[in-house]
Amino acid sequence: MNVQSETADKRKAILETTLELIRQYGLQGTPISLIAKNANVAAGTIYHYFQNKEAIITELHNVIREEMLAEMFTEKNEGKDFRSQFFSGWTNLCRYFIANPGSLIFIQQYNSAPHFKGIKKKNNKIPVDKFSEFFQSGMDNGYLKKMEYNLVASVVFGAIMATAKYHITGRFDYTDQDLCKIATIIWDGIKLQ
Amino acid sequence: MNVQSETADKRKAILETTLELIRQYGLQGTPISLIAKNANVAAGTIYHYFQNKEAIITELHNVIREEMLAEMFTEKNEGKDFRSQFFSGWTNLCRYFIANPGSLIFIQQYNSAPHFKGIKKKNNKIPVDKFSEFFQSGMDNGYLKKMEYNLVASVVFGAIMATAKYHITGRFDYTDQDLCKIATIIWDGIKLQ
């Protein structure tokens, strides 16, 4: 058990170190040698846990996507009315990125670098279903204007990324109240008038 | 004069080639040697026109920002009412990115890679003035809800980037009508009810 947890720790340490380094130096600015050094393992050890650098990146991507989903669709929301679910989902995800700047920077770089050498995104499918289902139900139940899901998505997710980005880069410090105001803007834009 | 224009041409060719290559291969996937080859100059020649790779990137950034500003605040709009100015400004910029995917990819990569090796952004100030003045005037004149400029900016620009990104990556083909619908969502969110 001790061994197992140590093993798990090493794998986890590599992932966490990588994410932190990517936050600081970017995807390309994070060589394996630096990951090894900061995770206190030998470079070769990394290849014991991951096939190559791409595999680390891919795994980080999957982990972060799971976390994002969990933030938006937390169990606490299940009984709430649609508007409340939207507000808490939106602000939760935004807060998640603000609290985990590494995740935001990672996602942005991952998405904006479709041609990074050695990083071929294979499964780029977005788990649209959960999101689109949520908004679709909002339209069906008379909370939202009727429109294509993709039009809503542009505004909703674009605003999350931009807000968190502005916050992280120090352009503006968004308080919780500010996040609610932004969510209100969006809500006013998408709700059935 | 002939010499001067040739010089200007060569400089321009380097910039344009670089942007096109970045569109195809990304910021990191575009070595100087490839720029030289595609721009039909020697690698060393590039260093006559630019101090280093970073200088090319910086200049491209400035160029693209000028173009973005020009799209949003075209002279044609000057006499129009506020709402029309917002709509044409927003859709123009969105269309600009859709028509110039290189610019979008460049901006996204540039912004999401704050620490790329050899690329240290020195002047990261956004020329907030023109944008913020525009929205401020909207609030002062009773068109928009009163709120911090940065809250509006998150939604407005976040939606532009996301929309163009979704379009370029093939996730969804936004028609002109779709762009208007998105602009309407945003307008409904920010306008004074």
Next chain:
Amino acid sequence: MNVQSETADKRKAILETTLELIRQYGLQGTPISLIAKNANVAAGTIYHYFQNKEAIITELHNVIREEMLAEMFTEKNEGKDFRSQFFSGWTNLCRYFIANPGSLIFIQQYNSAPHFKGIKKKNNKIPVDKFSEFFQSGMDNGYLKKMEYNLVASVVFGAIMATAKYHITGRFDYTDQDLCKIATIIWDGIKLQ
């Protein structure tokens, strides 16, 4: 005893696996990790049976040389006349290599790579005695031209290696009859006219 035979089995499995892998991937293309995997042992286990990779190679070399000797000087031949002994010895060894391509590839790579990293051949002496005694007896008894043993060896062994190599690499499929014809060429060349 069970333990002993298991031990012997494991050792044998390592050697056999190594030879098969060398046939497929060559001396350099056969890492210890692959040997371990294919022999169903842990990498560390190999170092219980062999001091290092070189020791495996050296042992394989010795094994193959024993097999080669056994093929050439089989007991069946002992009563035969000199010419028959030559023919069956030559064709047997040739057939051995054709039937055991791994042995041929191993011997060729081993002999042609005198300085492979970590492989320093210490005892490169060829057990000339048995071969040279055989040919010497042929000369003494008036079957062969009188000449230095090494001159004969060049032709006899060179032809064996070349024939088996051509066969294995698919350049030409030598039938048993073909092998006899080649042996005849050599015999006609070395016999006392």
Next chain:
Amino acid sequence: MNVQSETADKRKAILETTLELIRQYGLQGTPISLIAKNANVAAGTIYHYFQNKEAIITELHNVIREEMLAEMFTEKNEGKDFRSQFFSGWTNLCRYFIANPGSLIFIQQYNSAPHFKGIKKKNNKIPVDKFSEFFQSGMDNGYLKKMEYNLVASVVFGAIMATAKYHITGRFDYTDQDLCKIATIIWDGIKLQ
């Protein structure tokens, strides 16, 4: 011109250095870094002249094959009778390998390492024509026994390689006279009795 010859020199130096190092350390024991050091160039410079390590190997192979052909079919032989052509061709090639041990070791390693990592032989066709034509003409004109070309080739080329190998590895010092004796063995074996 000075520049050109210097450039040519550098390329040539890389090839010659590589061949010499392969003679000493083998194909796998010759890293690019060592070639660079011994050829007095930077490692990166090698990639200015050759696409990769494989390209150096391939070029060396082509060069050596040309030299081998030139040795066997020198113009001096053209008027001679068949037997003399055979003798001078055989001994010339043998002497070539003895005088250029690097070529022999290279050819042996190249041929015996079909799976060396990063070395995929593409054009492995043997220019059989010239050789087979020569021997065919010998059969047609009544100098040689009638038989498949490949049977002759095994003996003729096998003996060359083995003889040169024995000589180079110090197993036996073959004099010119010895080479003639070996050629005589082969001739007696293939000639029409």
Next chain:
DNA sequence: AATGAATGAGCGTTCATTCAT
């Protein structure tokens, strides 16, 4: 102004070997 040969630090990755369990 323009070239492109040359550099060498740095990259991702491999692998023989060790050693705590």
Next chain:
DNA sequence: TATGAATGAACGCTCATTCAT
């Protein structure tokens, strides 16, 4: 006896940058 995680030197190769011409 057996394991396999861990090591780190070494590999082939890339690329931003320099400089003699």
